[in-house]
Amino acid sequence: MVNFNYSPVTEKVLEDLALILGKQNISTDEEKIESYSRDEVAPHLWKEKHVAEVVCFPESVEQVSALMRYANEHRIPVTPRGAGTGLSGGAVPAFRGIELSFEKMNRILDVDLKNLTITVEPGVVTSEINRTAASFGLLYAGDPCSGDASFIGGNVAENAGGNKVIKYGPTGGSVLGMEVVLADGSVSWFGGKRRKDVTGYDFVHLMVGSEGTLGIITKIVLKLMPLPAYVVDLLVPFKDIPTAMEFVPRIMLEGKVTPSSIEFMDGAAIRLAERFLSTRLPCDDAEAHLIIQLEGVDRETLSDDLERIGDLCLAHGALEVFVADNRNTRDKLWKARKSVAEAVWAYAPIQVANEDIVVPTSEVPELMAELDRIAREKSILYVSYGHVGDGNMHVTLYLEGETPDWKEILEDGRLELYRVVRRLGGTLTGEHGVGLKRAEYIPMFLDEAQIDLIRRVKLAFDPNNILNPGKIVPWE
Amino acid sequence: MVNFNYSPVTEKVLEDLALILGKQNISTDEEKIESYSRDEVAPHLWKEKHVAEVVCFPESVEQVSALMRYANEHRIPVTPRGAGTGLSGGAVPAFRGIELSFEKMNRILDVDLKNLTITVEPGVVTSEINRTAASFGLLYAGDPCSGDASFIGGNVAENAGGNKVIKYGPTGGSVLGMEVVLADGSVSWFGGKRRKDVTGYDFVHLMVGSEGTLGIITKIVLKLMPLPAYVVDLLVPFKDIPTAMEFVPRIMLEGKVTPSSIEFMDGAAIRLAERFLSTRLPCDDAEAHLIIQLEGVDRETLSDDLERIGDLCLAHGALEVFVADNRNTRDKLWKARKSVAEAVWAYAPIQVANEDIVVPTSEVPELMAELDRIAREKSILYVSYGHVGDGNMHVTLYLEGETPDWKEILEDGRLELYRVVRRLGGTLTGEHGVGLKRAEYIPMFLDEAQIDLIRRVKLAFDPNNILNPGKIVPWE
Numbered sequence: 024m025v026n027f028n029y030s031p032v033t034e035k036v037l038e039d040l041a042l043i044l045g046k047q048n049i050s051t052d053e054e055k056i057e058s059y060s061r062d063e064v065a066p067h068l069w070k071e072k073h074v075a076e077v078v079c080f081p082e083s084v085e086q087v088s089a090l091m092r093y094a095n096e097h098r099i100p101v102t103p104r105g106a107g108t109g110l111s112g113g114a115v116p117a118f119r120g121i122e123l124s125f126e127k128m129n130r131i132l133d134v135d136l137k138n139l140t141i142t143v144e145p146g147v148v149t150s151e152i153n154r155t156a157a158s159f160g161l162l163y164a165g166d167p168c169s170g171d172a173s174f175i176g177g178n179v180a181e182n183a184g185g186n187k188v189i190k191y192g193p194t195g196g197s198v199l200g201m202e203v204v205l206a207d208g209s210v211s212w213f214g215g216k217r218r219k220d221v222t223g224y225d226f227v228h229l230m231v232g233s234e235g236t237l238g239i240i241t242k243i244v245l246k247l248m249p250l251p252a253y254v255v256d257l258l259v260p261f262k263d264i265p266t267a268m269e270f271v272p273r274i275m276l277e278g279k280v281t282p283s284s285i286e287f288m289d290g291a292a293i294r295l296a297e298r299f300l301s302t303r304l305p306c307d308d309a310e311a312h313l314i315i316q317l318e319g320v321d322r323e324t325l326s327d328d329l330e331r332i333g334d335l336c337l338a339h340g341a342l343e344v345f346v347a348d349n350r351n352t353r354d355k356l357w358k359a360r361k362s363v364a365e366a367v368w369a370y371a372p373i374q375v376a377n378e379d380i381v382v383p384t385s386e387v388p389e390l391m392a393e394l395d396r397i398a399r400e401k402s403i404l405y406v407s408y409g410h411v412g413d414g415n416m417h418v419t420l421y422l423e424g425e426t427p428d429w430k431e432i433l434e435d436g437r438l439e440l441y442r443v444v445r446r447l448g449g450t451l452t453g454e455h456g457v458g459l460k461r462a463e464y465i466p467m468f469l470d471e472a473q474i475d476l477i478r479r480v481k482l483a484f485d486p487n488n489i490l491n492p493g494k495i496v497p498w499e
Numbered sequence: 500m501v502n503f504n505y506s507p508v509t510e511k512v513l514e515d516l517a518l519i520l521g522k523q524n525i526s527t528d529e530e531k532i533e534s535y536s537r538d539e540v541a542p543h544l545w546k547e548k549h550v551a552e553v554v555c556f557p558e559s560v561e562q563v564s565a566l567m568r569y570a571n572e573h574r575i576p577v578t579p580r581g582a583g584t585g586l587s588g589g590a591v592p593a594f595r596g597i598e599l600s601f602e603k604m605n606r607i608l609d610v611d612l613k614n615l616t617i618t619v620e621p622g623v624v625t626s627e628i629n630r631t632a633a634s635f636g637l638l639y640a641g642d643p644c645s646g647d648a649s650f651i652g653g654n655v656a657e658n659a660g661g662n663k664v665i666k667y668g669p670t671g672g673s674v675l676g677m678e679v680v681l682a683d684g685s686v687s688w689f690g691g692k693r694r695k696d697v698t699g700y701d702f703v704h705l706m707v708g709s710e711g712t713l714g715i716i717t718k719i720v721l722k723l724m725p726l727p728a729y730v731v732d733l734l735v736p737f738k739d740i741p742t743a744m745e746f747v748p749r750i751m752l753e754g755k756v757t758p759s760s761i762e763f764m765d766g767a768a769i770r771l772a773e774r775f776l777s778t779r780l781p782c783d784d785a786e787a788h789l790i791i792q793l794e795g796v797d798r799e800t801l802s803d804d805l806e807r808i809g810d811l812c813l814a815h816g817a818l819e820v821f822v823a824d825n826r827n828t829r830d831k832l833w834k835a836r837k838s839v840a841e842a843v844w845a846y847a848p849i850q851v852a853n854e855d856i857v858v859p860t861s862e863v864p865e866l867m868a869e870l871d872r873i874a875r876e877k878s879i880l881y882v883s884y885g886h887v888g889d890g891n892m893h894v895t896l897y898l899e900g901e902t903p904d905w906k907e908i909l910e911d912g913r914l915e916l917y918r919v920v921r922r923l924g925g926t927l928t929g930e931h932g933v934g935l936k937r938a939e940y941i942p943m944f945l946d947e948a949q950i951d952l953i954r955r956v957k958l959a960f961d962p963n964n965i966l967n968p969g970k971i972v973p974w975e
Binding site: 135136137138139160181182184188189192193195196205209210211212213215216217218219220221222223224225226228229231232233248249252272275276278279280281319320321323324327328381382383384385410412413414415448449450451452453454455456457461465468469470472473474476477479480482483484495496 | 611612613614615616636657658660664665668669671672681685686687688689691692693694695696697698699700701702704705707708709724725728748751752754755756757795796797799800803804857858859860861886888889890891924925926927928929930931932933937941944945946948949950952953955956958959960971972
């Protein structure tokens with residue numbers, strides 16, 4: 024069904040690419056290729072080595088268009104790439120070819136105060152968008168933990184989630200439109216500066232999360248909204264995970280408020296973060312911590328919300344409620360939360376499996392109980408943290424010490440965990456994407472009819488299968 | 500490219516359908532077929548008569564699946580249908596065949612208080628979902644003007660908008676998952692009771708707004724959220740349309756609040772509504788009225804918001820600010836707003852063109868000025884109203900008295916209006932859908948590459964092109 028007979032990047036191809044992009048915008052330097060062929064999935068976890076043949080750095084949509092037309096004619100795979108902060112191998116070139124970096128397309132093109140939009144190129148760093156919006160008193164709601172490094176293009180391609188999904192939705196919830204270069208080099212616009220649009224299919228949100236397999240995004244129109252004037256974070260320790268998990272659904276249902284975040288760190292996660300940052304957080308011997316973020320247009324309402332939610336916490340097993348209402352304390356708290364992944368990376372041994380599972384929020388307590396059971400039965404250690412408010416949990420399974428069969432042990436634990444997730448009505452990935460890392464597990468979560476549809480839609484967009492081939496579903 | 504060689508519904512087919520659905524669930528009664536082959540587009544506006552050959556009333560997903568398998572094998576077109584409140588001919592059977600009504604699949608299956616979801620069959624009336632959610636202190640945010648009659652299945656298929664899009668997004672913003680019967684009868688689930696999900700392509704939101712051309716939706720999981728405790732509406736008359744339009748963007752930017760609605764009625768619309776409902780609204784001689792709806796968790800904040808927004812209105816040309824803060828006054832106000840379409844229908848002559856255009860909100864003032872110019876130049880009358888907060892304006896162009904060439908005159912005005920909309924970065928339809936009515940105008944708004952993609956994605960889902968054929972893009 025699918026053509027994987029790609030052409031190699033010959034000297035002739037390199038010459039042609041240099042004509043299209045300019046000599047300064049292509050590189051065959053071995054180290055550079057090596058580093059641009061990675062994301063944050065540790066290379067030792069891949070079954071084989073994945074390295075592009077050339078890295079390209081386009082500067083304009085015209086260059087991207089000409090490059091795609093050429094690659095399509097010559098059957099050369101193209102793997103688009105943001106900042107390389109991905110966690111699923113989405114930007115890893117599974118079939119060699121061209122690695123397409125967007126670091127030179129990094130301009131904020133337009134902040135539109137009448138339409139409350141910001142239009143950007145894909146290579147803009149996410150937090151630059153947050154800051155720019157804030158400087159106009161506006162909010163861009165995307166907030167992935169990697170926001171200080173990731174590119175918005177990657178956020179859109181992966182539909183990055185992060186810390187504010189419960190209130191604002193994932194990245195896709197902020198995307199109103201995009202300029203797209205299709206596989207054959209033609210340029211089209213999906214959506215625009217419009218708050219409503221049912222003219223044709225919703226290709227905007229089909230593109231969001233499609234991991235660079237359907238087209239190359241070259242401009243993005245993002246929605247802005249009024250910046251909440253007051254924000255407060257609660258750090259709420261609980262003695263154990265079940266008590267914390269049972270409490271979570273009460274926040275919205277009984278607290279009558281939609282927080283902007285409900286985050287979770289287990290004891291191991293918080294202690295790793297402390298060690299990584301050389302800092303201390305209150306009650307760090309508790310086995311579960313929630314961070315609850317509330318926003319308000321005025322101070323008094325927020326105080327009321329705060330008191331109501333605080334009381335609710337204490338009535339349901341919280342050991343304490345710490346209020347972070349100034350920037351310093353809030354920054355410290357979020358720095359800890361956002362550093363967990365990096366801290367795990369820094370201290371956990373190389374024998375790891377990083378998960379991004381999702382279950383209906385009601386099932387989080389059972390998921391956590393099952394995780395604990397699996398870990399004990401199989402003598403696996405784990406750290407867990409994540410976006411508990413939307414049921415998206417990051418679990419790192421790992422082994423301590425030297426074990427020759429560590430891959431098999433962790434794989435066994437991973438599969439058992441996936442079976443639990445499936446039984447609970449959950450799914451494989453909430454925000455990191457399927458990419459190359461998870462494609463083999465897709466048949467556990469999507470039926471054959473849907474997998475077949477994914478392949479057919481992919482080929483409807485990209486008949487020669489040159490756009491980031493080998494991703495999302497099993498192809499072989 | 501596309502097969503339109505369909506088989507007729509013969510006696511044998513009717514017998515087979517009776518076996519699949521039960522005799523009581525199919526009808527060939529002429530009057531019934533005639534009435535189920537319509538939506539709210541006046542039949543006299545179609546270029547030819549569109550009538551199905553049989554109406555089917557499935558009671559279960561198993562029946563829908565068996566029916567689709569049969570129709571696919573026998574190449575019989577299937578047009579799914581909600582309550583028939585559509586405004587684009589989406590449910591009109593362009594190629595005859597089977598009209599598939601969901602009125603018997605009308606159960607609310609599950610209200611899940613832990614996950615804040617409600618799961619429904621497609622034939623549930625929209626406002627029943629709003630009421631059910633409210634009875635648990637929860638909000639279902641979908642609020643199309645036709646909500647007391649429309650089915651949720653139709654809302655999802657058209658991505659219905661309505662009055663609260665500015666704060667909550669259109670119907671699609673509330674859809675977390677769906678059970679879908681594909682063209683060949685296979686049954687799949689897209690999404691589920693999950694707040695985050697990037698496992699595969701976002702087929703949930705591709706289905707939303709796809710007008711029944713990609714699959715048949717048989718169950719829908721909708722997101723709920725805490726019901727705002729306090730709601731207040733402001734009715735704000737302005738002396739003329741430009742003053743009102745120039746004011747709109749200030750509400751969010753300077754007022755620092757995202758209202759749940761910003762609606763607009765011109766003087767003609769408000770006076771038509773008054774006549775239709777035999778009622779009076781304040782300041783009904785003003786040429787522009789805004790309805791601004793604010794929500795809050797507590798009364799004091801809402802008072803503060805109210806005062807701030809009220810002052811802002813008065814500082815920018817509002818003639819008066821009327822506050823509707825009790826249910827009776829609010830109901831009266833919204834009844835007027837929601838009845839405009841029906842009032843136009845009741846009193847405007849049959850020589851009409853009902854539009855659903857969208858422009859970036861900043862361009863609404865120019866759109867309205869251009870509309871007025873076009874109407875004057877071509878001696879066309881108009882009523883305008885709609886969801887000005889998200890740039891989605893309903894414009895009814897009409898002629899008074901008898902004019903033999905009324906179709907040409909209105910078509911001329913319509914095309915001129917579309918050219919303006921296109922120039923302003925707008926689009927053809929914001930919430931009513933393309934359907935049969937607007938397919939011919941698609942090439943004015945989408946480029947050839949995108950139209951081609953729409954056709955290819957359609958055929959990836961439905962290779963025999965039996966699902967609601969002839970809609971969304973021109974096919975011939």
